[in-house]
Amino acid sequence: MFRTALRNVLAHKARLLMTVLAVLLGVAFVSGTLVFTNTISDAFQKSSQKGFDNVDVAIQPHTADRDREERRPGHAPKLSQHLLDQAGKVPGAASATGSVSGFAAVADKHGKLVGEGFNSTGANYYPGPGGKDARYPLKDGRAPQAAGEIALDAKTADRGGYKIGDTVRLSVDGPVLEKKLTGVFTTDDGNVSAGGSLALFDTATAQKLYATPGEFGEIDVKAAPGTSQAALKTAIDKILPRDAEATTGKQLADDQATMIAQGMDGMKTGMLVFAGISLFVGIFIIANTFTMLVSQRTKELALMRAVGASRRQVTRSVLLEALVVGAVAAVTGLLAGIGIGAGLRSLLNGAGATVPDGPLVITPGTVVTSLVVGIVVTMLAAWLPGRRAAKIPPVAAMNSVHAVATTRSLVVRNTIGALLSGTGIAAVLAATGMKDGKTVLGIGAGLLLIGVFVLTPLLSRPLIAAAAPVLNLFGISGKLARQNAVRNPRRTAATASALMIGLTLITGLTVIAGSVQQAIDKMATSAIKADYVVSMASHTPLSPEVAKKLASAPGVTASSPLRMSASRIDGDHESLTGVDGKSIKELTKLDFTAGSFDGLTAGKAVVDESTAKSHGWKLGSTVDATFEDGKHGKITVSGIYKGNELMRGIMVDTTTLAPHQSVVNDQQVMVKTKAGTGASAKDSLSKALGDNPAIQIQDKKDISNDIAKAISLMLNMLYGLLGMAVIVAVLGVVNTLAMSVFERSQEIGMLRAIGLDRKGIKRMVRLESLVISLFGGVLGVGLGVFFGWAAGELIGKSLGTYEMVLPWGRIAVFLLIAALVGVLAALWPARRAAKLNMLAAIKAE
Known part of the structure; x- marks a missing residue:
């Protein structure tokens, strides 16, 4: 049975290629996401850990909840010069450095902001032993010593075009400050590595700008040789006032690493969700492929049953084929994902969002996850066709009496679909009336989506029949295309559903984004009279x-x-x-x-x-x-x-x-x-x-445009991610049509023999593809509008000016994309159908 399974895989290379591609894309997205987020997270963690190399114990203001009620509402505790002097003298301390920091925006020589805005930082240069600050080794010049002087990190100085002696324009909280550049330094600060800027003032000036004279935001203590961080912390704990606490450098580095990892979790989860959507869409293609492959080998499987193969062995042979296909797709997808991860990092760097240097991180978890996802998804999708094949009686199969869907099975399917859809609609409608119905809305949307998928074979007949007047304009090719599209409703449903899911998400997100944007425009206009x-x-x-x-x-x-x-x-x-x-x-x-x-x-x-x-x-x-x-x-x-x-x-x-x-x-x-x-x-x-x-x-338009940019950026990212699902859906349509042409070889030969020319055959296949794609597109757009309306009802409870806006132009574009998917997907199958030798096709079994 194992040899037979391998032979079948090798015998259907072209047909299984589409399945491999569908799984490959999903796995590549998963592995690429994991490689990218792990690489970025590791680079930031290592970069931030370097920043704690000179910190063995840090003293910081204490902000525990139990003390908040006792302090006045606006009180922010600071650390005194007296505490700094004490910290430098505790047993085991080599030196103590006082730090104070805040925002400092540096302008380049053309007046434009240098750095990433939020990471534009100002701090103090604190001369320690020998008059140097170990945190900021000077590359050129000297440290700032007076109110009119400043030092810049090497990257900022280079980007701003500054040299020693130049006048630097910067801002801390509004008014423009002009300082003389006296020094350029290097730093391991993670913000600078990520594209930010760092400006250093003398301590007195920094305190005046960011705190109060004689006060610090943090005190960093360096341990003497032979003193552990834990021992130094114990000694420092004895001198701490009530509103201060001590933390070891190792703990600070670990906390920073945890924060970075948590910050990456949101991005990782979002990207993995879309990878999951691609894989989910891919399941339809895989199931379709194996269903058609099994149906084409009905006699072969029946013969195997007749010579002694059990039902389990038949099912196993199909699953073995799926295992081979899944393993090939998973390994290829993993390699492609590694390339995607590296490419995304380069893309970020190219877009100006500098990422710290570091190696590409490929963890064992990434490898295992990619392989498991690819193989398991493929085998799960192939299990049902394999099980169905094993149930066909050998005598019936050998007589080419294919096991068509019974009336009972269709009634059961439609009943289940109706129940799921009804429950989903009820849950979505109930959620719109709740104060916080996000969870109920999500559950309802999932049930409705599954319910519609189950009902798609039933829906396909009336919806495709509605296109009959248009198809009839194309003569016999149009009539045959309509009949072929509804000949196997389950296959048509599975193919259209892949496109439906992608367009449902795209349409829903577009409706919500457009409506929120208009609500914000209205709010700005209605709430602000200021220019x-x-x-x-x-x-x-x-x-x-x-x-x-x-x-x-x-x-x-x-x-x-x-x-x-x-x-x-x-x-x-x-x-x-x-x-x-x-x-x-x-x-x-x-x-x-x-x-x-x-x-x-x-x-x-x-x-x-x-x-x-x-x-x-x-x-x-x-x-x-x-x-x-x-x-x-x-x-x-x-x-x-x-x-x-x-x-x-x-x-x-x-x-x-x-x-x-x-x-x-x-x-x-x-x-x-x-x-x-x-x-x-x-x-x-x-x-x-x-x-x-x-x-x-x-002005009000600028405020609205700022929000619009954020919404557009989010939408464009989502469109890109969901585009993966649409690509997978295209492969599904190609796959379905190719196998449909193979199944109907004899029929196509007969059509050619009775006078339908090659152009007519091509037109028939293309129109069939177009009808199936538009069927999926119409369902997707309809569901997307419904989900967009429901989500808007929840948003409207907190955003008073919210009203649903239907983006008719974009909806038309989405349907046009669905039509384009159908046209492109039909190119190869239509060409193949037209090239069939009519006599050979008529003789084919």
Whole structure:
């Protein structure tokens, strides 16, 4: 039986090639995902571990939950110079280094931002023994020693085109700073390796920019020779104040590695989901292939049964074929996946998202997973056709009485499909009425998708029959194409379902994305009257100097900062938003259910409906507030408004917060100008802020476009990933048509003999392919729109301006793609059918 199985594999090379390709693509996606994520994760972990080479024990502010209630709301503990001096003198300590850091955006000589924005970091150069900081070996020049000096990492200096002595323009929280470049250093900092930038100031300047004079964010202690990290930590624990804690360098490196691995998990899971979709689609092709191969060998299998082969042996022979095919596809897919993993890393580097150097990581787990996935998926898909073949009675098979589907089996199938579809629809509809129905929606969508797949043979007849008027225009070729498409409903269903799944996901995601984008556009238009919103490109806080400069800028008629401050209101943690009470009503369009912005003065607040309801507040309610400096006060509710994603929470006048804030920072500044929006107004604001590359000035369209870019990027990635499933579906159509042509060789020969020319044969096969593909496309688009609507009902509960938008243009493109799939997939089978020798075909069994 083993030899027979191998012979059958080798005898059907061309037919099994499509199956191998289907499995290969899925396995390549799985292995490529694992190789890529493991490689990136390993590179970042090793890079980050190098950053802890000079840290044996780190002292950091303590932020345990048990202490939070005891501290004032806005209190962020820092580490003192006294603690730094003590740490350097504990037994077993060789040296102690004080660190303070924050955001620092460096501009190149053309005024453009260097680095990746979020990884643009500023820190202090702390001279240790010998006047050097071991963390930052100098490559050129000297360390910064005064407020007007700076050092840059070698990569940033190179990208910015800077040399020693040049003036560097940078920004920490808004205003442009100009510093003289005194040194260039090398570093193992993971952020720099990933494409970010690092600027170093002298310690006093860094403390002024990022903390308070004499305070540090972290103290790193180096152990003396012969002292272990654990022993040094024990010694340091004895001198720690209550609001500080010590951690070993090894633990920090391990924690960093864990965080990096967790950060990669989301990407890995998302990519593996799409690999799974490709494999799921591939299952239909594999099952189809083996069903047709088995049906073509019905007499052969019957003869084997007649000479003594048992049902199990017949099933095993089919499974052995699947094992061979799966093993070949899995090994080839693994090799292709390794190439994909390497290619994705190069693609990231080419796109500017620098990845740390490191070897390609191919773990035993990746190899085993790829092989198991490829082989198991193939064998599972081949099991049912093999089992069905073994059940055919030998006498019936030898007489060519093929086992057609019985009425009972069709009734059972349709009943199961109807139950699954009905349950799925009910679950999806029920989920739309729930507050958090994501899980129920997912289960319902899965059941409906499976139910439709089971019902596809039943649906194929009426839907394909609906195309009859169009097909009849092509004469006898069109009529034959329609009859061939419904001749074997199960095969047509399996082929169309592969395309249906891909288009369901693509259509659903497109509907959701387009609807969310329109909702955000509406929200921005309805909630904001300001012409511009000014913020840091890195989304870090702005200096209050920015708001002052904008308020006095030419052409500005109204402006207001949005200033966040931690607090406790009636015992609950809440964030207060400080605004300019006099001008905020000219900058926003909020729907008030009680009161207005008119009464927003010192000691007053306007609150969104949701917050007011949760606390039981009404217009005129007086509430107890604990401000960030720990002092208590009373706030009176002077207005209640309908909140949205852009504007919500508790707003107070900045004069209410000012006495309680030691460090004032703004999240953004809203601005209204005489000229409204336009290039000249934007340029005027930019010049008022010193043409700062770290600050972004956005109008409502810019804000919407930013969100649109993120949505488009996500959609394009998903389209690319789902494209894999469509490619697999194309292979399925090619496979089905090729085997259908083989099965109908005698019939095609007869058609040729009675006058149908080669063009007519080609047209018949192409139209059949087109009908099957469009059938799958219509089902996919219909299900995608339904799922998009259902998901939108859930999104609408939190996004008030959400309305479903049907992207008719893209839907037309998706159907066009389905038609194109049909045309392309039919090229080879149609050519093969037209080339058949009519006499040889008529004589074929």
